[in-house]
Amino acid sequence: MNKQLLKYFFFLLLFAFNQSFAKTDELPLNNNVRKRISFNKGWQFHLAYDVSKHPQKLNVTLPHTWNAKDVLLGNTNYKRETGIYEKSFKVKPEWKDKRLFLYFDGANSVASVFVNQHFVTEHKGGYTAFCVEITDFIKTGELNTITVQVSNAFRNDVLPLSGDFNVYGGIHRPVSLLVTSKNCISPLDYASPGVYLTPKDISAASATVNVLSKLSLTDTAKFEVRSEIRDAEQHLVGSATSAIVDNKQCAQTISIRNPHFWNGKTDPYLYSATIKLLKNGQLIDEVKQSLGIRYYKVDADSGFSLNGEYLDLHGVGFHEDVEGKGSAVDTADYNKDMQLIKEIGANALRLTHYPHGQYFYDLCDKNGLVVWSEIPFVGPGGYSGDGYIKSEALEQQVKQVLTEMIRQNYNHPSIFFWGLFNELKLDHDDPVPFLNQLDSLAKKEDSTRLTTCATFLDNDKFNKVTDLIAWNKYYGWYAGEFKQIGIWADKTHSLFPGKPFAVSEYGAGGSPFKHTENDDKPAADSKFHPEEWQTSYHEANWQELSKRSFIWAKFVWALADFGSSIRKEGDAPGINDKGLVTYDRRVKKDAFYFYKANWNNVPMLYITDRRNISRHKPLTTVKVYSTVSNVQLIVNGTALKSASPDQLHIIKWGNIKLKKGLNKIEVRSGSGDNVLEDSCEWTLE
Numbered sequence: 001m002n003k004q005l006l007k008y009f010f011f012l013l014l015f016a017f018n019q020s021f022a023k024t025d026e027l028p029l030n031n032n033v034r035k036r037i038s039f040n041k042g043w044q045f046h047l048a049y050d051v052s053k054h055p056q057k058l059n060v061t062l063p064h065t066w067n068a069k070d071v072l073l074g075n076t077n078y079k080r081e082t083g084i085y086e087k088s089f090k091v092k093p094e095w096k097d098k099r100l101f102l103y104f105d106g107a108n109s110v111a112s113v114f115v116n117q118h119f120v121t122e123h124k125g126g127y128t129a130f131c132v133e134i135t136d137f138i139k140t141g142e143l144n145t146i147t148v149q150v151s152n153a154f155r156n157d158v159l160p161l162s163g164d165f166n167v168y169g170g171i172h173r174p175v176s177l178l179v180t181s182k183n184c185i186s187p188l189d190y191a192s193p194g195v196y197l198t199p200k201d202i203s204a205a206s207a208t209v210n211v212l213s214k215l216s217l218t219d220t221a222k223f224e225v226r227s228e229i230r231d232a233e234q235h236l237v238g239s240a241t242s243a244i245v246d247n248k249q250c251a252q253t254i255s256i257r258n259p260h261f262w263n264g265k266t267d268p269y270l271y272s273a274t275i276k277l278l279k280n281g282q283l284i285d286e287v288k289q290s291l292g293i294r295y296y297k298v299d300a301d302s303g304f305s306l307n308g309e310y311l312d313l314h315g316v317g318f319h320e321d322v323e324g325k326g327s328a329v330d331t332a333d334y335n336k337d338m339q340l341i342k343e344i345g346a347n348a349l350r351l352t353h354y355p356h357g358q359y360f361y362d363l364c365d366k367n368g369l370v371v372w373s374e375i376p377f378v379g380p381g382g383y384s385g386d387g388y389i390k391s392e393a394l395e396q397q398v399k400q401v402l403t404e405m406i407r408q409n410y411n412h413p414s415i416f417f418w419g420l421f422n423e424l425k426l427d428h429d430d431p432v433p434f435l436n437q438l439d440s441l442a443k444k445e446d447s448t449r450l451t452t453c454a455t456f457l458d459n460d461k462f463n464k465v466t467d468l469i470a471w472n473k474y475y476g477w478y479a480g481e482f483k484q485i486g487i488w489a490d491k492t493h494s495l496f497p498g499k500p501f502a503v504s505e506y507g508a509g510g511s512p513f514k515h516t517e518n519d520d521k522p523a524a525d526s527k528f529h530p531e532e533w534q535t536s537y538h539e540a541n542w543q544e545l546s547k548r549s550f551i552w553a554k555f556v557w558a559l560a561d562f563g564s565s566i567r568k569e570g571d572a573p574g575i576n577d578k579g580l581v582t583y584d585r586r587v588k589k590d591a592f593y594f595y596k597a598n599w600n601n602v603p604m605l606y607i608t609d610r611r612n613i614s615r616h617k618p619l620t621t622v623k624v625y626s627t628v629s630n631v632q633l634i635v636n637g638t639a640l641k642s643a644s645p646d647q648l649h650i651i652k653w654g655n656i657k658l659k660k661g662l663n664k665i666e667v668r669s670g671s672g673d674n675v676l677e678d679s680c681e682w683t684l685e
Helices: 003-020 331-344 358-367 392-409 432-445 484-495 531-545 590-599
Strands: 035-038 043-047 058-060 082-090 099-104 110-115 118-124 130-133 143-151 175-180 195-200 206-216 223-230 236-243 249-257 271-279 282-291 296-299 303-306 314-318 348-351 370-374 415-422 450-455 469-472 501-505 554-557 605-607 619-626 631-635 638-643 650-657 661-669 676-684
Touching: 118 130, 195 271, 195 282, 206 223, 206 271, 223 249, 236 249, 314 331, 331 358, 331 590, 348 554, 358 370, 358 392, 370 392, 392 415, 392 432, 415 432, 432 450, 450 501, 484 501, 484 531, 531 554, 531 590, 590 605, 590 619, 605 661, 605 676, 619 631, 619 661, 631 650, 638 650
Parallel strands: 314 348, 314 554, 348 370, 370 415, 415 450, 450 469, 469 501, 501 554
Antiparallel strands: 035 175, 043 058, 043 082, 082 143, 099 130, 099 175, 110 118, 110 143, 195 206, 206 249, 223 236, 223 271, 271 282, 296 303, 605 619, 619 650, 631 638, 631 661, 661 676
């Protein structure tokens, strides 16, 4: 090597050395830092009733459910039994001195985990995650077999005991393999991240973030926890380093000057927090979490405010299942639902009737949605059965699920409300004493969020349990008239002064394949759920609800049709058809566009009743949802008068005459390059 080349090589080494220590807040990495490895592929599945020597096994990729198809038959006797999942894998030699954990995002409803035919753990509850350490059961350098027995059979000690939705059996959410050093930030604290971030003392000038890290340490070396908070541009805005005194946890406080608020859809600003575990100065583990700083208030008279400003909370409740997949949905399904939510203009979500997947909560954080998250403590509503029995085993399981939901989702700034139950009854065992215990538990676990519930009973026993309350009301569908929702709201506001309340559900069934030209109310339990009645329902109910700012939130039921084996009405069995879009997410019903016009300020024109293509009345009304003015109607090429939308963004042209045969209906607004238009065709029989 000549002198010139040697000099150049030395320069490169010096440059690299200087660069590695240029940022003093960065620590040298080594192979001890945790790895999170997808464990979704390579599983085999069979139902447990196949007891032959060589049962037929299906190759499956997680998430998976065995109920994706049979629930579509609309029978309540869909398979609620036990399925068996198996996967074999080899442990890498470099993992010999590591700790291994399996992290299940959700297995419905009771899961037993075996490693190399040795029982490791059982978990009850299908909608919260659980984590199990398998280090002591693994053979390094050999093939290891993971077996998971999952049962969705009804049990009176496992939620839900009832409900208007399907309990899809299977490992219906992703699974990961965690590989950590012998000493780590614990993944075993109710399957939480092991790190809890609590913003306190929030003002425009400053905020304090309390950082609590749960630790799992196996030796007595010198340990430190370094916590760093960075802004969206990855600039360090605060940090703390603490020597470990308590080997189970570490509490720290970090101050942030001039905090940038997480401000809903307007500005869903996220910091990032990285918690690092050091052993003798060397980085051996780290956990990263998003952080949103915000404050809020709910008032019985003035409604909801975020960061000191009133925010009219309006949105949807929804189940995560999709036609043909059940609840075994993937990130593409979650992304599609989020796009629908963004298009409709919702700023709030009620995630029903159970905690949803972690990926979706991340989407809510990033998109600025205000979230109500709840446990599957669900009553029978208008059906027979019990959602609660006074049983110590059940009560312990409910408390477990509530604790898991809160700890696993504690760091999500999008979550504002913990829902404790939905539509419990007072017919049999009185749930109220236990509900008071649940409320106390929620406040002990998280003092920064408010508790709420959804009831359909006009009984004040439930009013005193949670911080907030909400009602499921269906005036104009199951009973009553549209206008009663406003009358009821005013009466409730008067009867319970000081108690903030919301409307947690309101909706009506509607099929985009069933139509009417009449205003006759359909029977809720019939096969005939015309799209037009659903549309009228939402127009009238929203007209009343939108005028009442004291209602702290209004949630449409529901974003999408969903599976419910007990349902026999509508044009398809086994489906609750109150969604604004169809079960497969392919068809947006007219009511979807009504809310889009009212909640989303993007320019739009949409002709309603467009799918009612076969007409029998020569005189009709053309109705349009619009966010723009001066909309012109054109019928069969003839331009009629222009009109502008009312306060509900509706335009109606009455007594429009149709000709025999095919009629083309067009609407148009604007000129030049800024033209909005829509069209459809109707046939007068």
